[in-house]
Amino acid sequence: MAAIVTFGLLLIVGAGVWQIRAAAAPAAAPAARLTLDPAEFTGDTREAYTVAEKHPELLAQLDCYCGCEQHEGHKNLLDCFRTRHGAGCDICVGEAVTAGEMYESGTPVDQIREALRARYGHGG
Secondary structure: OHHHHHHHHHHHHHHHHHHHHHHHOOOOOOOOOOOOOHHHOOHHHHHHHHHHHHOHHHHOOOOOOOOHHHHOOOOOHHHHHOOHHHHHOHHHHHHHHHHHHHHHOOOOHHHHHHHHHHHHOOOO
């Protein structure tokens, strides 16, 4: 009988310890952002960062024509919105806003790419 009581007490204590550990466990870390928060900006710049946040897969497929690949090491238009670079560049903002509008209206990515190249391919 004493063994059963001891076993029961061990189960109760063990369950209590597990609950304390579970309560003390840190919350899951928030998902890492791909871009800066659009709420940090206003106007067209906010819209551009919103497009980058909503459609990173789109901007990752598009070239940026401001020259940032040479001086910032960027590989695509999405890279411009990972930092404040996009906020200070009218070409980046214009490209992202245009791309977002076209994408939302159902324009295929290859046509968006060609439209951006025609409009911005010579530096704006």
